[in-house]
Amino acid sequence: MSFQHGKNSYFAIQDSGESLRDLSPYTDNISGLPGAVQLSEVTAFGDEGTRHIPGLENTTFSVNGHFNTTATTGPHAVLSSIRRGENGPYPFSYGPAGQGTGRPELSGEAWCTGYNITGAVADKISFTAEFQVDGTVTVGSFS
16 A cells, blocks of 8 residues: 555544544544554573563553534544443544545554543644553454
């Protein structure tokens, strides 16, 4: 696949009413996916350097964007409803190259561990949401 521009990225997460909500129109930055894998050291006598084996995934990611209060579908409604974690973890889907057949998709379930709103007198109101993946991130493609 060729180089891609971030303007086509896609991000959706399930709200507390179990509807998948597309937050792409309000989002301008996603970081942390697909995430890190912890390594366990298995160095033994006679080794010349440390040796490791892969262990558990422990993925956190952040979503940043433009604050919007559209009822039901805006980021404030969606993220406020999942911040406390009832009915979680929540399925998510991230398409760094957009949402289309054959394009890469990173998906899984996550807990919303933080939702913050930032406003300044000379700038737009923004939001940041922090997530902890429950289990692993699936790396695949949209069908």
